[in-house]
Amino acid sequence: MPTRDAAAFAVLTLLLLFVAVNLQAGWVYAVDALLVGFAVAGWLSTFLAARPLPVYRRMPPEVFEGDRLTVHLSVGPVSPPRFFVRLGDAVPGLDPGEVFLSLVREQTVVTYETVARRRGVHRVDALDVRSEGITGLFRARRRLACPGAITVLPRYAVLGRFPLPGRRGLELRPYPQPTRTGTDVAGVREFRDGDDPTRIHWRSTARRGHLVVREYEREVEPSAVLLIDTRPDSVDPEGFDDLLRAAASVAHYVTRRGQPVRILADGVSGPVTVGWMEALRFLAAVERDGGRTPFEVCAALPEGTPVVVFTGEADAVPALTSRGLPVVAVLAGSAPGGLLLEALGVPVRVLRRGEEVGACLDS
Incomplete structure (x- = not known):
């Protein structure tokens, strides 16, 4: 489509044509013809630049929230050559990026720096190709297929201490120990x-x-279950992300001491026992779309199973303790009722809005 400059250029061309007709001056006709040729060249270069061309994206499969990363775009080869091409890439979860190529002929690799902003498993199907040609009088845009995927893992804090339910954090022993006892x-x-x-x-x-x-195999007491409350009405999106960062921090605290991590959320049939990286991938994929309360989610847990519940509703916690489950509650900042839970003997950590998750859990 024409740009604003194209309108002014058209008025100038028509004005010169009017002057040439009235003066019958050959040199004015020549200038006017050059202007028309300039406009035609601009339209052709714009049209060609926006035609399909081979583009491939390469980026890390996994990054943490807040990490800087480099995205590589491989463009070409293509014939005829394209001029003044802009590639706009908007990968979900990342800051959008744009690169400019004055000439595309042979295969060229260009890069842009971006930042991972939002936790999740993100997929992208295409990117934008834009051009204003060699004149800037016309503008063209096209979407090109360029599939890709990236997992943004939740940010975590290295905790010095955390009150795991049913035991003292410093009493966690490495798993497994060199000398094993048991029956298997x-x-x-x-x-x-x-x-x-x-x-x-x-x-x-x-x-x-x-x-x-x-x-x-050494017989090991099961580690605490990290229970994620995924109900959308229990916490807002920002608070939910804070809860998942807290869960990642507790998972790191547990696995650093040699214990596996057990995670439970709505939609999972039972606690999933995972290692450190598997725990991060699980938390990256969790969505705020659950329908069951924490009490309903952990209905199948045996009595006495220690649970760390991450929720935006303090009212959901007493039902767990009534089943004989040792509980530690991690609450989103807007959730009231923390003092009542402490009065009931439930250790509570509150994620205050605007403060670092690690500082809230370590307090």
Whole structure:
């Protein structure tokens, strides 16, 4: 489509044509013809620049909230060459970026810097190609297919302490320990001084030519379940993201001490036992679209299972304690009732709006 400059250019061209007709001056006709040729060249270059061209995007598959990252766009090769091409890339969860290429002929790789702003699993299908040609008199825009995906993991804080329910945080022991006891065989290993001779695995000993003993899994008390309240009416989007950052921080606190993490949310049949990175990916994918209360979500948990509940409603917590579940509550900043829960003996951490999550959990 024509730009504002095109209107002024058209008026000038028509004015010169009027002058040429009245004066019958050949040089005015020549100037007017040059102006018309200039406009035609601008229209053709704009039209060609906005035609489909091969574009491929490359970016990290996973980043944390707030991280800076570089997105690479591979453009071309293409014939005929394109001039003055702008690529506008808007990946959900990232700040939009734009690159400018004065000439596209051979394959060219261009980059732009952006920042991950919003947690989630984000997918993008296309990007914009825009051009005003070599004259700036016309403007064209086209959407080009350029699929991609990126996972923005929730930001987390390194906690010095946190009141895990049913135990003291400093009493968490590494998992697994070198010397295992229990009933389930984990594997075999070489005999060491002090090993029980009754654990010698004679078949493996004969095959390897040296003493080999059975190694058993250590019986470990289950770690706390991180229960995420995903009901949209319990917390606003900003508060929900704060709760997930808090859950990521607690998951880091637990896994750093050797325990696996168990996470539970509406839509999951039971607690999902995961490691550190799997916990982050789980939390990145959680949406604020649940329909069940925390009490209903954890109905199948055995009595005595320790639970850390992340919610925007303090009223949802007493129902958990009534089932005999040791509970620690992490509340979004706008949730009242924290003092009442503390009076009931429930440790509470409140995520105050505008403050760092780590400082709120460490307090």
